[in-house]
Amino acid sequence: MANTFAFAESRGGALRKAGFEAVTAARQAADATGGGEVHALVIGAPGIKEKADALGQYGADVVVVVEDAGLARYSPEAFAATAAARLEAGDFRAAFFSASAEGRDLAPRVAAVLGLPLASDVTAFEFDGDAVLAQHPAYTGKVVVTLRLAATPALLSLRPGAITPAEASRTARVESAAPALDPASARVVVTELAEEKTTRLDLGEAPVIVSGGRGLRAAENFKLVEDLAAAFGNAAVGATRAVTDDGWRPATDQIGQTGRLVSPDLYVAVGISGAIQHLAGMRTSKTIVAINKDKDAPIFKLADYGIVGDLFEILPRLTEAVRQARGSQ
Amino acid sequence: MKIAVCVKRVPDMELRFAIAADRKSLEQTGLKYDLSDFDGYALELALQLVEKSGSGEVVLVSLGPDGVQETLRKGLAMGATRAVHLQAADVPVDGFAVARALATELEGGGYDLILFGRMATDTASGAVAPMTAELLKLPCVTAISHLDIADGKGTARRDLEGAAETVTFPLPAVLSIDEGIARARLATLKGIMAAKKKPLEVKPAALGDVRLTVETMALPPERSGPKFIGEGGDAVPELVERLRTEAKLL
Numbered sequence: 001m002a003n004t005f006a007f008a009e010s011r012g013g014a015l016r017k018a019g020f021e022a023v024t025a026a027r028q029a030a031d032a033t034g035g036g037e038v039h040a041l042v043i044g045a046p047g048i049k050e051k052a053d054a055l056g057q058y059g060a061d062v063v064v065v066v067e068d069a070g071l072a073r074y075s076p077e078a079f080a081a082t083a084a085a086r087l088e089a090g091d092f093r094a095a096f097f098s099a100s101a102e103g104r105d106l107a108p109r110v111a112a113v114l115g116l117p118l119a120s121d122v123t124a125f126e127f128d129g130d131a132v133l134a135q136h137p138a139y140t141g142k143v144v145v146t147l148r149l150a151a152t153p154a155l156l157s158l159r160p161g162a163i164t165p166a167e168a169s170r171t172a173r174v175e176s177a178a179p180a181l182d183p184a185s186a187r188v189v190v191t192e193l194a195e196e197k198t199t200r201l202d203l204g205e206a207p208v209i210v211s212g213g214r215g216l217r218a219a220e221n222f223k224l225v226e227d228l229a230a231a232f233g234n235a236a237v238g239a240t241r242a243v244t245d246d247g248w249r250p251a252t253d254q255i256g257q258t259g260r261l262v263s264p265d266l267y268v269a270v271g272i273s274g275a276i277q278h279l280a281g282m283r284t285s286k287t288i289v290a291i292n293k294d295k296d297a298p299i300f301k302l303a304d305y306g307i308v309g310d311l312f313e314i315l316p317r318l319t320e321a322v323r324q325a326r327g328s329q
Numbered sequence: 330m331k332i333a334v335c336v337k338r339v340p341d342m343e344l345r346f347a348i349a350a351d352r353k354s355l356e357q358t359g360l361k362y363d364l365s366d367f368d369g370y371a372l373e374l375a376l377q378l379v380e381k382s383g384s385g386e387v388v389l390v391s392l393g394p395d396g397v398q399e400t401l402r403k404g405l406a407m408g409a410t411r412a413v414h415l416q417a418a419d420v421p422v423d424g425f426a427v428a429r430a431l432a433t434e435l436e437g438g439g440y441d442l443i444l445f446g447r448m449a450t451d452t453a454s455g456a457v458a459p460m461t462a463e464l465l466k467l468p469c470v471t472a473i474s475h476l477d478i479a480d481g482k483g484t485a486r487r488d489l490e491g492a493a494e495t496v497t498f499p500l501p502a503v504l505s506i507d508e509g510i511a512r513a514r515l516a517t518l519k520g521i522m523a524a525k526k527k528p529l530e531v532k533p534a535a536l537g538d539v540r541l542t543v544e545t546m547a548l549p550p551e552r553s554g555p556k557f558i559g560e561g562g563d564a565v566p567e568l569v570e571r572l573r574t575e576a577k578l579l
């Protein structure tokens with residue numbers, strides 16, 4: 001019986017949500033195809049092994065742990081060689097990666113080492129005989145493409161947030177393995193990892209995103225956006241390119257065609273006109289709220305709810321009302 | 330410095346898309362094609378690097394139908410030295426097949442750098458650059474937003490979710506380019522005239538097996554349209570009430 005593979009992403013010694021999503025997808029795939037084991041691969045510095053049990057809770061039968069002091073940070077070449085070696089050594093029907101920043105770097109390398117095609121940025125999948133049918137939002141989300149992947153193992157990278165990590169508790173067998181390439185011999189070296197010192201949620205993981213546009217008029221007015229995000233409690237702050245270009249917010253906050261692609265449960269667009277390049281990054285959000293003084297702004301065409309008016313008047317009142325609504329629960 | 334830039338033509342995303350009768354492709358009538366955004370940044374970076382080094386060339390490579398020649402001419406007008414068109418009836422969605430054809434062309438080309446866009450705006454996949462690098466056995470850094478090159482070594486910055494990596498690598502190397510490095514310049518009239526005389530070589534694309542194909546294409550379900558648009562601060566209570574009861578969000 002063929003098995004299913006998941007790469008369980010970690011950073012700074014902790015497993016990431018992207019890793020649990022990949023393991024959850026692998027569990028679903030194994031269950032849908034009548035069994036086989038789910039093998040999760042974790043790579044990191046010594047100590048990462050203690051985190052392996054958590055992957056069993058999401059459905060991993062086997063967790064292969066590769067610990068090496070040289071692997072505290074991502075090493076593209078050592079990670080790819082190791083993942084490819086694991087896939088080659090076993091009998092796998094499908095392998096799941098995340099389409100996170102790390103996974104988008106890793107998965108294509110693994111595919112090329114193995115000489116296999118890859119379905120990238122997948123939001124849903126099903127098996128069709130020996131092939132896999134994978135859904136992928138393309139053309140800036142304006143077209144949904146269903147891909148047919150005819151290769152074994154089928155390699156897929158999953159759009160962050162598309163699969164909800166689900167518990168499927170079992171006690172995983174934990175095995176140790178050595179990296180297939182000595183990280184000290186890698187040509188590409190991550191010499192520094194600068195984690196933002198913030199307690200803010202990441203745009204890819206937050207269920208609510210409050211985004212600000214040029215309508216905010218100045219960097220300091222983003223306080224209003226941050227206050228609203230804080231009132232929701234589970235929100236991240238995003239921005240348009242007009243805003244990141246002007247340096248009001250860091251470039252990494254940019255949402256859109258050339259920024260992050262997000263699909264939160266709720267997206268609140270404040271002082272954002274709704275240019276097509278911005279919509280490209282957020283049009284798949286489940287509920288969209290727009291606040292704009294121009295009733296003809298294109299963002300209202302996409303919005304489920306909106307208020308036409310001055311954001312400087314509306315935001316403080318909305319923040320207060322959200323705070324009260326959440327407080328009264 | 331000798332730099333290759335792999336560029337893809339993609340449809341203008343502002344236009345309305347319709348699905349063709351085969352339900353596997355876009356209706357072509359009315360589509361306008363242009364250089365994919367990130368590929369424009371990659372080309373700009375290449376031009377700046379060659380300008381700074383004082384000598385060298387920028388070679389464009391594009392795989393696709395004959396229409397890509399228009400995109401290549403645009404890149405030549407921006408300042409690239411010459412172009413290679415790898416001819417194929419269409420661009421397969423199988424990024425590995427594309428990478429194989431690009432690698433066949435780039436192999437032995439003596440490039441110091443081979444640049445790609447972080448992702449093509451149509452596929453949004455970002456797979457072709459690392460795959461091509463792997464086939465060429467070259468070091469590769471993807472989605473870089475900053476680059477320094479000195480003494481045959483590069484240092485790049487990669488933005489992650491809530492973090493940034495500093496990455497070092499030796500040249501020659503493959504890089505894919507994110508937002509933030511450079512904005513594509515506009516072609517001048519002089520550039521457009523000069524581009525007409527620049528070499529554009531046409532060769533068949535060595536795609537090999539294609540094992541990832543489009544099964545169906547569909548337009549996403551239409552959004553249902555606004556349920557409530559209020560006016561001014563007085564609309565706040567109703568908005569919050571609807572978020573709570575209709576959208577079940579609070």
Ligand SMILES: Cc1cc2nc3c(=O)[nH]c(=O)nc-3n(C[C@H](O)[C@H](O)[C@H](O)COP(=O)(O)OP(=O)(O)OC[C@H]3O[C@@H](n4cnc5c(N)ncnc54)[C@H](O)[C@@H]3O)c2cc1C
Nearest residue numbers: 213214215240241242256257258259271272273278293311
């Ligand atoms: C190649 C390319 C790639 C791009 N990629 C991206 C991308 O990834 N992401 C992105 O966002 N953009 C991108 N853009 C830019 C995009 O085209 C728009 O320019 C940008 O999204 C506009 O940002 P904005 O909505 O903040 O600004 P504007 O378009 O200037 O809109 C500001 C809005 O604020 C409203 N407003 C002003 N004052 C108030 C007030 N007091 N109260 C309420 N409302 C108010 C106005 O009515 C207006 O609608 C890209 C462009 C190009 C060419």
Ligand SMILES: Nc1ncnc2c1ncn2[C@@H]1O[C@H](COP(=O)(O)O)[C@@H](O)[C@H]1O
Nearest residue numbers: 335336392445446448449454455456457
């Ligand atoms: N048909 C093509 N011809 C030349 N370069 C391409 C082609 N397709 C993709 N690329 C390059 O690979 C990058 C990533 O594409 P993708 O992996 O499809 O997102 C693009 O930004 C281009 O630089």
